[in-house]
Amino acid sequence: MLDQPRMTLNAISLFSSAGIGDLAFQRLPVRVLVSCELLEDRHQVYQANFPDTHALTGDIWKLWPQIVSETHARLDGGALDILFATPPCQGMSKNGRGKLLQAVRNGSKPALDVRNRLIIPTLKVAQSLKPRLIVLENVPEMENTLIMSEGGRLVPILDLVREELGPEYDGEARVVEFADYGVPQRRQRLITVFTRDAAMLSLFKRRRSLHPRPTHSQNGGGKPPWVTVRDVISHMPPLDAGSPDTARGDDALHFVPLLDEDKYFWVRHTPPEKGAFDNQCVACGHDKNPCHGNFRDEGGINRASRETPLHCLKCGTLLPRPWVRNKETGAHRLMRGYTSAYKRMSWDLPASALTTNLAYACSDNKLHPEQHRVLSLREALMLHTITDFEYRFERADGKKVTSGLIYEIIGESIPPRGLEVFFREWTDVLRGGADVVMKGDWAASDLPLFHNSMAQLAKSA
Numbered sequence: 001m002l003d004q005p006r007m008t009l010n011a012i013s014l015f016s017s018a019g020i021g022d023l024a025f026q027r028l029p030v031r032v033l034v035s036c037e038l039l040e041d042r043h044q045v046y047q048a049n050f051p052d053t054h055a056l057t058g059d060i061w062k063l064w065p066q067i068v069s070e071t072h073a074r075l076d077g078g079a080l081d082i083l084f085a086t087p088p089c090q091g092m093s094k095n096g097r098g099k100l101l102q103a104v105r106n107g108s109k110p111a112l113d114v115r116n117r118l119i120i121p122t123l124k125v126a127q128s129l130k131p132r133l134i135v136l137e138n139v140p141e142m143e144n145t146l147i148m149s150e151g152g153r154l155v156p157i158l159d160l161v162r163e164e165l166g167p168e169y170d171g172e173a174r175v176v177e178f179a180d181y182g183v184p185q186r187r188q189r190l191i192t193v194f195t196r197d198a199a200m201l202s203l204f205k206r207r208r209s210l211h212p213r214p215t216h217s218q219n220g221g222g223k224p225p226w227v228t229v230r231d232v233i234s235h236m237p238p239l240d241a242g243s244p245d246t247a248r249g250d251d252a253l254h255f256v257p258l259l260d261e262d263k264y265f266w267v268r269h270t271p272p273e274k275g276a277f278d279n280q281c282v283a284c285g286h287d288k289n290p291c292h293g294n295f296r297d298e299g300g301i302n303r304a305s306r307e308t309p310l311h312c313l314k315c316g317t318l319l320p321r322p323w324v325r326n327k328e329t330g331a332h333r334l335m336r337g338y339t340s341a342y343k344r345m346s347w348d349l350p351a352s353a354l355t356t357n358l359a360y361a362c363s364d365n366k367l368h369p370e371q372h373r374v375l376s377l378r379e380a381l382m383l384h385t386i387t388d389f390e391y392r393f394e395r396a397d398g399k400k401v402t403s404g405l406i407y408e409i410i411g412e413s414i415p416p417r418g419l420e421v422f423f424r425e426w427t428d429v430l431r432g433g434a435d436v437v438m439k440g441d442w443a444a445s446d447l448p449l450f451h452n453s454m455a456q457l458a459k460s461a
């Protein structure tokens with residue numbers, strides 16, 4: 001009786017923030033029964049957009065028993081179909097798993113980030129509610145991350161997931177490029193899926209993957225090409241960050257922060273496809289001044305070049321490159337920074353990942369492809385695909401939502417258009433069986449994967 005197919009599926013959402021990820025359910029037959037988020041500001045925006053969801057605001061370590069009881073109350077004896085959890089990623093490591101394990105074991109790296117242990121209460125919720133499908137979204141580094149289990153064991157996070165879920169569940173984790181799923185933005189994420197549902201398990205066995213086939217491709221292959229910045233924002237009214245009159249359009253969200261005189265000078269002289277660190281002389285027109293570069297130091301660490309000139313090698317004039325001015329002497333030196341700082345996005349590629357720093361010209365690849373500014377908030381919402389959905393930046397308590405909060409909400413979420421592709425396929429299977437999506441017999445090897453991080457764990461592969 002519990003797992004009978006139903007028209008509408010029941011989900012819960014953990015680490016929900018303002019619900020950008022949950023927009024993936026908006027056009028699907030899924031209702032989110034309960035959400036949990038630590039930060040009041042973010043969850044207020046969630047509640048304005050998902051008024052029918054029971055929102056629990058606070059620390060999941062304390063709230064997990066209540067998440068379970070509130071979900072049970074709302075399921076009214078039925079089964080939970082989907083647990084969707086997007087724990088924070090700030091504590092995840094870029095180091096290789098083996099190297100890190102060795103470093104922690106030999107004592108050279110003692111500190112384990114407590115934020116990574118948020119998977120533990122997540123698994124307690126999963127064990128208590130036994131959802132048919134568990135979906136975890138995180139940065140690719142999650143696969144290299146070690147945590148201290150409750151029993152005091154140092155264990156790779158994904159191994160713990162499999163162990164705690166037990167043999168009833170099977171699944172996999174794969175690094176996904178969201179541009180391959182129609183999102184006009186490069187964003188790589190580790191999507192981990194575990195299931196105990198018979199149809200999902202059958203799909204996994206037959207196809208050797210639970211991840212849907214990409215809808216778009218960088219290099220053709222019969223698929224539509226990646227959606228580009230040009231496709232999405234080239235029609236937007238021009239803006240210019242040089243003055244208050246030109247930095248704002250008629251639409252309240254189409255505005256950009258002003259650039260001070262120095263930054264505006266660097267940005268104004270940055271050609272398409274380039275970064276300000278490579279700008280050439282605006283006085284004599286000499287265009288052979290060496291570009292900025294990176295090198296690896298003795299320890300193998302990537303460093304910005306210290307040789308890059310700030311004055312034109314031909315006429316000696318200050319180049320429009322990011323500088324720091326000594327307040328006492330007035331002397332300039334090149335700002336420390338990488339070539340990706342003060343760099344323009346390309347018109348004909350997806351945008352670079354929109355981070356919480358998207359309003360800062362100095363952050364990686366954040367300049368408009370040709371105008372003298374960063375992206376407007378409206379353009380960011382379009383490139384993050386939030387504008388595909390019904391969504392309002394309002395709070396349930398009626399207070400004002402600041403632009404700073406909106407930048408945070410965008411930067412910490414994944415573009416819902418891409419996630420919807422995943423959940424559409426999974427909800428089809430959960431409601432109608434594996435045959436619904438087995439159109440043509442394709443296997444995991446068809447996926448343009450970086451790798452299957454859980455190949456060694458995936459029992460069915």
Ligand SMILES: C[S@@+](CC[C@H](N)C(=O)[O-])C[C@H]1O[C@@H](n2cnc3c(N)ncnc32)[C@H](O)[C@@H]1O
Pocket residue numbers: 015016017018019020021022036037038039042058059060061086087088089118409412413414
């Ligand atoms: C990566 S973001 C989630 C993004 C979200 N799914 C979305 O679509 O916008 C992680 C969220 O976890 C929240 N968080 C961090 N620690 C938490 C805790 N102890 N309990 C509950 N939520 C927590 C953060 O405040 C943050 O909003």
